Amino acid sequence: xxxxxxxxxxxxxxxxxxxxxxxxxxxxxxxxxxxxxxxxxxxxxxxxxxxxxxxxxxxxxxxxxxxxxxxxxxxxxxxxxxxxxxxxxxxxxxxxxxxxxxxxxxxxxxxxxxxxxxxxxxxxxxxxxxxxxxxxxxxxxxxxxxxxxxxxxxxxxxxxxxxxxxxxxxxxxxxxxxxxxxxxxxxxxxxxxxxxxxxxxxxxxxxxxxxxxxxxxxxxxxxxxxxxxxxxxxxxxxxxxxxxxxxxxxxxxxxxxxxxxxxxxxxxxxxxxxxxxxxxxxxxxxxxxxxxxxxxxxxxxxxxxxxxxxxxxxxxxxxxxxxxxxxxxxxxxxxxxxxxxxxxxxxxxxxxxxxxxxxxxxxxxxxxxxxxxxxxxxxxxxxxxxxxxxxxxxxxxxxxxxxxxxxxxxxxxxxxxxxxxxxxxxxxxxxxxxxxxxxxxxxxxxxxxxxxxxxxxxxxxxxxxxxxxxxxxxxxxxxxxxxxxxxxxxxxxxxxxxxxxxxxxxxxxxxxxxxxxxxxxxxxxxxxxxxxxxxxxxxxxxxxxxxxxxxxxxxxxxxxxxxxxxxxxxxxxxxxxxxxxxxxxxxxx
Amino acid sequence: xxxxxxxxxxxxxxxxxxxxxxxxxxxxxxxxxxxxxxxxxxxxxxxxxxxxxxxxxxxxxxxxxxxxxxxxxxxxxxxxxxxxxxxxxxxxxxxxxxxxxxxxxxxxxxxxxxxxxxxxxxxxxxxxxxxxxxxxxxxxxxxxxxxxxxxxxxxxxxxxxxxxxxxxxxxxxxxxxxxxxxxxxxxxxxxxxxxxxxxxxxxxxxxxxxxxxxxxxxxxxxxxxxxxxxxxxxxxxxxxxxxxxxxxxxxxxxxxxxxxxxxxxxxxxxxxxxxxxxxxxxxxxxxxx
Numbered sequence: 001x002x003x004x005x006x007x008x009x010x011x012x013x014x015x016x017x018x019x020x021x022x023x024x025x026x027x028x029x030x031x032x033x034x035x036x037x038x039x040x041x042x043x044x045x046x047x048x049x050x051x052x053x054x055x056x057x058x059x060x061x062x063x064x065x066x067x068x069x070x071x072x073x074x075x076x077x078x079x080x081x082x083x084x085x086x087x088x089x090x091x092x093x094x095x096x097x098x099x100x101x102x103x104x105x106x107x108x109x110x111x112x113x114x115x116x117x118x119x120x121x122x123x124x125x126x127x128x129x130x131x132x133x134x135x136x137x138x139x140x141x142x143x144x145x146x147x148x149x150x151x152x153x154x155x156x157x158x159x160x161x162x163x164x165x166x167x168x169x170x171x172x173x174x175x176x177x178x179x180x181x182x183x184x185x186x187x188x189x190x191x192x193x194x195x196x197x198x199x200x201x202x203x204x205x206x207x208x209x210x211x212x213x214x215x216x217x218x219x220x221x222x223x224x225x226x227x228x229x230x231x232x233x234x235x236x237x238x239x240x241x242x243x244x245x246x247x248x249x250x251x252x253x254x255x256x257x258x259x260x261x262x263x264x265x266x267x268x269x270x271x272x273x274x275x276x277x278x279x280x281x282x283x284x285x286x287x288x289x290x291x292x293x294x295x296x297x298x299x300x301x302x303x304x305x306x307x308x309x310x311x312x313x314x315x316x317x318x319x320x321x322x323x324x325x326x327x328x329x330x331x332x333x334x335x336x337x338x339x340x341x342x343x344x345x346x347x348x349x350x351x352x353x354x355x356x357x358x359x360x361x362x363x364x365x366x367x368x369x370x371x372x373x374x375x376x377x378x379x380x381x382x383x384x385x386x387x388x389x390x391x392x393x394x395x396x397x398x399x400x401x402x403x404x405x406x407x408x409x410x411x412x413x414x415x416x417x418x419x420x421x422x423x424x425x426x427x428x429x430x431x432x433x434x435x436x437x438x439x440x441x442x443x444x445x446x447x448x449x450x451x452x453x454x455x456x457x458x459x460x461x462x463x464x465x466x467x468x469x470x471x472x473x474x475x476x477x478x479x480x481x482x483x484x485x486x487x488x489x490x491x492x493x494x495x496x497x498x499x500x501x502x503x504x505x506x507x508x509x510x511x512x513x514x515x516x517x518x519x520x521x522x523x524x525x526x527x528x529x530x531x532x533x534x535x536x537x538x539x540x541x542x543x544x545x546x547x548x549x550x551x552x553x554x555x556x557x558x559x560x561x562x563x564x565x566x567x568x569x570x571x572x573x574x575x576x577x578x579x580x581x582x583x584x585x586x587x588x589x
Numbered sequence: 590x591x592x593x594x595x596x597x598x599x600x601x602x603x604x605x606x607x608x609x610x611x612x613x614x615x616x617x618x619x620x621x622x623x624x625x626x627x628x629x630x631x632x633x634x635x636x637x638x639x640x641x642x643x644x645x646x647x648x649x650x651x652x653x654x655x656x657x658x659x660x661x662x663x664x665x666x667x668x669x670x671x672x673x674x675x676x677x678x679x680x681x682x683x684x685x686x687x688x689x690x691x692x693x694x695x696x697x698x699x700x701x702x703x704x705x706x707x708x709x710x711x712x713x714x715x716x717x718x719x720x721x722x723x724x725x726x727x728x729x730x731x732x733x734x735x736x737x738x739x740x741x742x743x744x745x746x747x748x749x750x751x752x753x754x755x756x757x758x759x760x761x762x763x764x765x766x767x768x769x770x771x772x773x774x775x776x777x778x779x780x781x782x783x784x785x786x787x788x789x790x791x792x793x794x795x796x797x798x799x800x801x802x803x804x805x806x807x808x809x810x811x812x813x814x815x816x817x818x819x820x821x822x823x824x825x826x827x828x829x830x831x832x833x834x835x836x837x838x839x840x841x842x843x844x845x846x847x848x849x850x851x852x853x854x855x856x857x858x859x860x861x862x863x864x865x866x867x868x869x870x871x872x873x874x875x876x877x878x
Contacts, residue, residue: 343834357752360754361754364717364754364833507751
């Protein structure tokens with residue numbers, strides 16, 4: 001690593017000598033990075049390169065790994081010894097003041113221990129944990145859960161344990177070391193390529209790190225399963241949770257805020273090796289957190305992280321702690337969707353052209369028990385949408401779920417539809433969806449949010465009918481655009497769904513513009529259409545339920561109502577019949 | 590059709606209504622965790638009988654918990670909405686649970702029919718619904734006085750529910766009624782009842798339906814076309830019932846429609862109106878500030 005200001009160091013700690021490096025300007029806030037298994041401190045190279053610009057960054061090889069020497073027996077890997085090592089490194093490199101700790105994988109397990117260990121506790125200003133739980137808290141939570149739920153706790157816990165198969169395997173004699181020797185060490189770069197999609201070079205020390213580190217598991221798990229204490233942590237802790245981590249189940253971090261009083265949490269769409277796959281992101285998050293702890297200044301993202309941490313509770317609903325934006329949330333499908341998401345635990349931003357209506361939705365969402373905000377928003381207004389997106393960044397944080405629902409009805413013959421009519425319906429129904437998907441999709445990609453975008457189209461998207469040329473055109477555009485977008489964002493882990501409701505009693509018909517009609521005709525047609533829609537009696541709640549399912553199951557397309565499903569089928573079986581049906585005049589008279 | 594035009598008759602109805610509300614509030618104040626709907630209904634009946642009630646338009650109803658929202662079994666519309674799930678059951682009251690007490694004593698010849706909603710302790714949804722009900726209370730008087738058809742007013746109530754994001758749960762009542770006609774009950778206390786409804790009341794209601802049919806109006810006021818007629822002078826027991834998720838709240842009180850078509854509530858000194866008056870004050874102060 002060719003960083004300026006970098007110096008190697010060695011520190012004696014009991015029977016071992018630890019090798020480490022220190023980089024970055026003296027006097028800057030000190031950050032200590034602890035690597036995991038089966039890595040050495042080079043796993044942090046990318047992070048150090050970024051973070052050492054304005055921090056004093058210390059990395060070292062854990063005993064038995066990298067250039068550090070190994071203890072003579074397996075017992076030498078007990079957490080107590082590892083804490084002595086950390087204390088020795090801190091004392092040698094930062095003789096006074098506090099350090100900010102960052103841990104990944106086993107380094108993260110060590111970091112949690114350092115917050116309660118008497119040798120290190122007072123030296124730590126903050127802690128950023130990636131992919132490694134506190135063994136004490138994890139095991140005491142399991143015990144607690146068994147006590148509360150008894151047998152019912154077993155199936156979900158079994159799922160968690162299956163994810164930890166390797167821990168059991170590591171306790172078997174010979175097996176794991178044998179595998180490392182047999183070729184895992186050689187294959188390690190291609191394994192990482194496959195699991196995390198990252199390219200790393202082969203390290204000469206990989207075999208030694210892999211074999212020695214097995215002792216970390218053997219020396220620590222057994223005694224903690226049965227003797228776990230339940231510590232309380234008052235240090236500021238930042239939890240970064242990779243959602244696609246095959247080795248650590250995000251569920252082990254549920255209810256953590258009960259014991260960690262100053263906790264902020266961010267879920268990131270990433271595999272296990274976040275420091276390798278996105279070092280800039282890790283450096284950025286550490287920098288932000290250190291600045292927050294040093295200066296006391298807060299930001300929306302950290303405040304949101306604290307809310308998320310508090311919300312991640314067992315049984316709190318699949319969307320607990322997530323932030324959902326619903327446009328057109330003042331009525332109909334939008335309101336029903338906002339409330340359905342709230343019932344699943346999501347906090348809500350309800351927007352509508354009618355602020356009073358949006359506020360009412362927010363009030364109802366709060367009654368369900370989540371936080372909710374209302375804003376007036378014209379989705380057709382590009383500048384307003386930009387400003388709104390910026391406002392969410394500054395005041396609420398990151399939006400995880402976007403439901404582009406706002407839309408208007410327009411009916412009447414093509415030749416009666418003026419260019420102004422066309423512009424309005426395109427601006428709201430198509431451009432509104434484009435703005436919402438573009439602005440918030442971009443943010444999801446940038447911030448590695450495991451997010452979801454729902455665009456509400458209509459069965460009219462694939463069921464042409466006379467009198468609906470403009471409306472159906474906008475909805476067909478939404479359907480096709482959304483399908484393309486889904487293909488593009490699939491690789492980024494962001495879900496995209498289209499919803500095509502049939503005839504839903506939402507009140508849209510009370511506001512539909514019937515072109516080429518006098519005001520009296522307009523009123524009559526509206527009420528006649530409303531009566532038809534009311535008779536169909538399929539409610540917005542049905543659509544909302546399908547939207548929730550689409551998000552949970554990342555479904556590409558949901559058609560709501562038998563007419564929507566039948567129309568879709570018919571259009572594929574007999575396009576000619578579909579065209580003939582389109583000619584039928586079913587518009588209200 | 591006889592409008593109780595004399596002041597005494599109006600006074601008699603007002604006194605009956607006050608007695609009914611006193612009954613409900615007295616029993617509500619004594620509600621404790623573990624009590625069943627039947628306990629509450631029995632207590633209302635006992636209280637009213639102690640205070641001289643000998644006959645009922647309908648005997649007391651009580652609904653607890655999610656039964657206040659009239660979802661599920663209780664909303665089954667077979668038999669025009671008369672269904673046994675309506676009757677007070679064995680649901681036990683818990684802390685924070687919503688409740689509705691509904692009773693209709695006959696005092697002399699005057700009928701009261703009231704509904705009183707609340708919660709054991711604090712329930713934010715009940716509070717919200719009670720606030721929302723006051724908008725309906727104002728809307729109904731305003732629209733009737735403006736001469737809208739009775740079905741039109743009922744539809745306006747539906748539309749307001751829609752704007753409020755709550756369900757008009759009175760649609761689960763027999764005949765989907767928002768309100769029903771109330772008149773002096775002729776004759777002597779009967780003492781017999783069918784499914785909680787007094788025999789005298791059923792007879793009277795039947796004759797009202799027949800009379801209304803002849804005159805082209807319906808004593809059962811709902812959103813259907815049968816109510817598409819101008820306001821009919823007289824007394825109406827109006828009972829908007831709002832539901833949000835598993836919680837419901839209602840009021841029920843007598844509306845007076847005068848011969849000139851104007852409307853007013855029989856009595857403004859009722860618990861839900863007083864609650865609103867004390868609640869509205871901080872709001873007004875906020876607005877003034």
